[in-house]
Amino acid sequence: MTTIGIVGAGAAAAAATYVLDTAVPDAEITVFEKSGGLCGRAATRRNDDRNLVYDYGANYLKSDDERVVELVTETLSDEGMVDATEPIHTFEADGEVEPGRDADEHKWSYRMGLTQIAKRLFGGTDATVHRRTRVETIRREQGNGDGTDGDEKWSLVDADGTEWGPFDVLLCNPPAPQTAELLADAEWESPVREALRAAAADVPYRSVWTAVLHYEFSLDRPYYGLVNTDKAHAVGWISREECKAGHVPDGESLLVVQAGGEWSTAHYDDDPRENVAALADHAADLVGGDRLADPDWTDHQGWRYAIPEDGVKRGPVDSAADEGFYVLGDWVVGEGRLHAALANGLDTGERVAHRL
Incomplete structure (x- = not known):
């Protein structure tokens, strides 16, 4: 079974979840939202x-x-x-x-x-959404260690110390500064991590x-x-x-x-x-x-x-996606509007589905 982890339950995450639930029907999708609501700033x-x-x-x-x-x-x-x-x-x-x-x-x-958008998108899937669950640590782990494509897995640790995973791919939906903070402390030994962290931190x-x-x-x-x-x-x-x-x-x-x-x-x-x-x-x-x-x-x-007020550099975003880590949201496209977040979620969901 394919496992997908999603950090954040904003509009982009909701759209991506909807696409993935349809395009990868055997996938087990788990969403983690630090607040009690859905749809991010569309509140x-x-x-x-x-x-x-x-x-x-x-x-x-x-x-x-x-x-x-x-x-x-x-x-x-x-x-x-x-x-x-x-x-x-x-x-x-x-x-x-x-x-x-x-x-x-x-x-x-x-x-x-407006929160009806995310509620209807998530509600139309079999995804499990854990609210009031703050992710504090992202981990990139080896499977059997033979280095074969797809062998690496992702896991998450929340504020209570509970570990979640493993996940075949991981999607990250928080605003760029919060994504940068997660990446700064991530247990992910790759130059891609630092490049993406720096790119996210640069988004104004x-x-x-x-x-x-x-x-x-x-x-x-x-x-x-x-x-x-x-x-x-x-x-x-x-x-x-x-x-x-x-x-x-x-x-x-x-x-x-x-x-x-x-x-x-x-x-x-x-x-x-x-x-x-x-x-x-x-x-x-x-x-x-x-x-x-x-x-x-x-x-x-x-x-x-x-x-x-601007988008993120595409190079680090694409390099992270090659390792199974996807960022999504209005900051990825640099347009702080709800329709832009939803469109990016649709795009990201299709991209992940194609990979899987």
Whole structure:
């Protein structure tokens, strides 16, 4: 039996798992996720007391890749899918809002939130997903020692000291800096390891600090979202969750306010209450209305490794794949968007299936 280990349960890992389960039907696939959720930064929370559903990381799925569109609208059930049809407007450092950007053709989510993508992908397979299992050590081990192709195996050790494996191939889905940390401590005697570690460590990332602001009144605005185009404002993005059917009760509003990279880095470890208050003030200025500075309920989340701003060098990635170690995610292609992560997962799954 072929065994496949996957570290991380982000969107790319979910897509790769789905491909491998179909293409290598005899494979035993085991996924290890350090958190309690699925789909990485495409994250959803619920507040059942207020009947709220909100995507507080990635905001929506674009229809920029034909394979991804086919995957979510045809291969998987599109039941419960929603589309925010309002356009996206822009603003620069002066905070003046302009209808300056064409809306994406589709801005998809689900009534239950974007995490439905990973839940449906993993749910359509026989893979075993271990949540709240933090992998701390990667090991490359010899089999019978004769050096024949495919003889080497992989194993993993989690934070509790439990060893998992052996695996014929290993896929690694965490953000590049976390992948680099795993590789730094990996028991893998090969120059390929250090080359890939250095390449992953070189991928630049933008941090994002997010405030979620709820109001018991509706907002009449001609847009779904506002995006800062010159990266010179404290806020990088604001979206209205009420534009997604089923996310916010009628007559109420929920703003997802994501700070820009410089502001997020400077204030990442500040008191969350102060950060939320500051971002609420900015939302009031941008969206308009002093009462937006005083939300009746809030939430927040920091993403230290939110958005890759470049891709990884292909040479080390390909060399590692030759030894049965695959990295995948939006940072591999250098585009911090959900559709890019899913597309890379499909590509990686097909590549691993071809090897096996």
